[in-house]
Amino acid sequence: MTLFRVGEGLPTPARSDGYDFVRKLNASIMDSSKTSSAAAPRANVERLYLRVLATSDLHMQLIAYDYVKDRQTDGESLARLATLIRSARSEAESMGALCLLLDNGDTLQGNPLGAFLAKTEFQPNPMVTAMNTLGYDAVGLGNHDFDHGIAHLARCIQAFDAPVVGSNVTSKELPGLTASALLERDVQTTAGASASLRIGIISALPKETATWNRQQLDGLVQIDPPVSALQQAADQLKSDGADIVIALAHMGIALFDEGEEAQNRVAEVAALPHVDVVIAGHTHLRFPGPDHQSAAGANSDTGLISGTPVVMPGSGGSDLGVIDVCLQRDTPETPWAVSDRVVTLRPLTEDIREDPTVATLADDAHLATRKHLAQPVARITEPMHSYFALASPSPVTALMAAAKRYAIAKAVEASDLAQLPLIAAAATPATGGFDGPGNFITLPSGQLEQRHVAGLVPYANQVWAVKATGARIAGWLERSALIFNVLRQDRSDQMLIDPKVPGFRYDALYGLHYKIDLTAPSRFDAAGRPLPGERGRVSDITWQGAPVDPDQEFLVAVTDHRAGGGGMFRPFEEDDIVVRDNAPLDRALIDYLSLPSLERTVPAAPWQFRPAPGVTAILHTAPNALNHLDDIAHMAPEPCGFTQDGFARLRLHL
Structure with a gap:
């Protein structure tokens, strides 16, 4: 101390007609005394x-x-x-x-x-x-x-x-x-x-x-x-x-x-x-x-x-x-x-x-800072954004997964770990949420600068890797899917995303393919505890076209934050962390983007919602997303106004 x-x-203390600081407190004190059996406060207090x-x-x-x-x-x-x-x-x-x-x-x-x-x-x-x-x-x-x-x-x-x-x-x-x-x-x-x-x-x-x-x-x-x-x-x-x-x-x-x-x-x-x-x-x-x-x-x-x-x-x-x-x-x-x-x-x-x-x-x-952030780092051939990243796999998330996978592949190439199937977990860094309709990523085609990398990597994260079985991965995906509300068949325009769950908690596992049933109840409660009797929402998990066996082992590229349980859950144990070199995520991203475009292996979209005919959901996104509705044409998006805090409301058909 x-x-x-x-x-x-x-x-x-003196009176001030323009400010009721003391007046509010004294009024509260008197109100309390009136409802109490105790005597009123003495004058000499x-x-x-x-x-x-x-x-x-x-x-x-x-x-x-x-x-x-x-x-x-x-x-x-x-x-x-x-x-x-x-x-x-x-x-x-x-x-x-x-x-x-x-x-x-x-x-x-x-x-x-x-x-x-x-x-x-x-x-x-x-x-x-x-x-x-x-x-x-x-x-x-x-x-x-x-x-x-x-x-x-x-x-x-x-x-x-x-x-x-x-x-x-x-x-x-x-x-x-x-x-x-x-x-x-x-x-x-x-x-x-x-x-x-x-x-x-x-x-x-x-x-x-x-x-x-x-x-x-x-x-x-x-x-x-x-x-x-x-x-x-x-x-x-x-x-x-x-x-x-x-x-x-x-x-x-x-x-x-x-x-x-x-x-x-x-x-x-x-x-x-x-x-x-x-x-x-x-x-x-x-x-x-x-x-x-x-x-x-x-x-x-x-x-x-x-x-x-x-x-x-x-x-x-x-x-x-x-x-x-x-x-x-x-x-x-x-x-x-x-x-x-x-x-x-x-x-x-x-x-x-x-x-x-x-x-x-x-x-x-x-x-x-501005001078540093204006430095060029790489080029991309197509623009990218995160406007719909919580409704459909985003190229931004795929880019982050590819950079992590590339970093870990280099780190393990001379070890026995290189024999394991390598996949990558990635969360989209900006999907609106608590930080408002300006909190989305947009990357222009052509020259990328340090400022774009800073937007993709807002924290000083490292690229690590964990071993995970198919069973653990299934639980991991179920926990990630808690971000989606459970939708009922008899209700229209339910909110797609649970507002209490921030977007950075939603991991997509690139290298796998799986489906998420939004109408099915979760296997876990909000604190991540298993719910008895629930089968879950994630199904048809495959790797290279074959169903993932519960005992099958994978090497998963992650951030040190997720490996440490950041995001309210930790799907693996301390001994599962097998790569923890000093590999900054922003450096890994720049290294990947510095590769010739032909050498960049862009992973396929890993997940999709299981079709739910007649069910609609509302997604909150950036107003500029209305200029990119063709990107999610398969969901027949319909603009339906704006929220008080400036989000565009989109009706999605599932």
């Missing part, structure tokens, strides 16, 4: 107000720029969010409220700017500089902050002015990381008295990070179970005199029972006895709001879980999380206690422009 003391000298501002999953989106498409956007960015941060701070100051600004991790990775900074060690990192400029009070770590290696992360941690907290992360390679922080702030109470408030900060990320990022972490970093680590850190902070404890939980709010190896454990964190406020993240969703209406125990209207205020502020700077807390005590000798809280999200609106002070911090790194 590290103590950080700053005297802020905030003014005595001392109160103070705390405002917590939160960001999460910024993913290097410092400015509103799409480096893959090489154009300015009107999308999310920290530079735009800075305007909301300054406004929210000003409001708090006008009411005499103490204001903290916190970040919940996944900050240093996520776009080509972050990758370029890590590979070149361009200094200073403009995201860190921007967060220092905005005056963040504490920063937590997310799983993707490890993606570019420990050395890069260590340099960034050292550059932060604020404490960087990791309660379940231990490493001698990260000397600037602290297990907890105790911030001490001078405040004014409602009685006009000066007081010192001690705020404890704890932070944790999923334990699975150690497996997802083993390439960077093995032997260097220990990651403990998050909930128990947070409990221990919170208990210690309270023992050290913390008046309030805030948990930066880089985890989501579970939308279904995730089983024994759950990643999204915010509900458990919110129930910890000494945790008063929780900042959530990781899943890129929002809370409070409609994203979590199906989450057990979570109040999507009030933002409370187990009575604890929780905020999840989207991703990329899409929203500013705001938690307003009222603390009170009977006498100066008694401890402060949370008496009420109000949780809100402030989304970016069209009228909000980038803060020029923050935006210009990216100028040098931005120009250097």
